[in-house]
Amino acid sequence: MQIFPAIDLKNGQCVRLFQGDFSKKIIVNEDPIAQAKSFAKSGATYLHIVDLDGALEGRPVNLEIIQQMKKAAKVPVQVGGGIRSMAQIDYYLQSGIDRVIIGSAALTDPDFLQAAVKKYGSKIAAGIDAKNGFVATSGWLNISQVSFLDLAKQMEAMNVETIIYTDISRDGTLTGPNLEQMAALQKHVTINLIASGGVSSRADLEALSELGLYGAIAGKALYNGNISMSDIVEVEQSAY
Template sequence: MVILPAIDLKDGECVRLVKGDYSTAHKVAQDAVSTARVFESAGAKWLHVVDLNGAKAAHPVNSEIVFKVLQDSGLKIEIGGGIRSMETIDFYLSNGVSRVILGSSALNDPHLVKKSVQSYGERIAVGIDALNGKVAAQGWTETSTVDYLELAKRMEQYGVKHIIFTDISRDGTLTGPNLEMLDRLNHAVSCHIIASGGVSSLADIADLLDLKLYGAICGKSLYTGALDLKAAIALCGEEKTNGMY
């Protein structure tokens, strides 16, 4: 299982939110570049980045910082937030980003998902963020009537290979991931499932490993010191050598 430390960018700063509420944003690190260096030195290979301003503005806002991190580290980056057009997808992927995450577009613009997957294949991921099982969009400011499993199956049909699932009620709360919803999702589709939201400890990482997920995103737990990134990566490495993955 791949561990993806997270950096959320708002107004150029590294912040964390609670349950996606922008009013709860608080700075958690000095800057994105030095934070990425720390993650890389702990053994991370991937970085999960969200442009929070971009998610609301519907276009990239903090891309300059993302590219600085790329230039300064050997980390692969997946980026989400405000990616609503082929131009934006081309912009990120042609400038070194490894994977882009379509969120609101998955719900509102299926043509964009299909077209981007045809062009870029596995470099397109879809973020499914749910509240009480229903998909949210527009930076989590709106909730639809679409069930998260229904949307996931639709994405699978479009050829999407990576799905990042967030239970909004757990995000930034350190209360543990929603294992039941993740397990259902992992069994419902053949896509690689990346868990996001609620990871609070090494025990949570072990639980996610037991579900045989592709990846886990860790944010607040790393910034508070509740989770040791090096230990989490080592645990996943041990599982690989035991022949589980």
């Protein structure tokens, strides 16, 4: 299982949020470039970067920083946050980013997602952020009436190859991932699934790995020491 250390960017700094609440941010590193380099040096093989400013504004606010992070880390990088146009995707991918995550627009503009997948294939991932099983959009500010399972099935029909699923209610809470929902997704679709939200320990990563998932994202637990990069490397290697 591929494990992605997460770096969330706000105002040019690495931050962590609690349940996606922008008013409850904690700065974990003022230097995101150094953070990316540190993760890679400690064994990270792929980074997950979210432009939180971009998620709110609908444009790649932290693009230059992300480019520098990728250059410093020298490992693959997937990026999400406010990606709502083909021009943004073109720019990210042409600048060396390995995979782009389409989040809110996956629900609100399925034609855009379809066009992106048709043009770039596996370089496009779709993000599903949900609360109580219903999809959230616009930086988690709006909750729809669409089931996460229904949206996942629609994405599969569009030939999306990778879905990143975040349970908002668990994100940043260290209460453990939603194994039930991840297991339901694994049964519902046959594409690559990445779990996000709530990971609090090495045991959580091992439990996700046992579900047969393609990947998992580790954020807050990594910054506060509940999980070490050694844990990540060992769980990754044991899953292959």
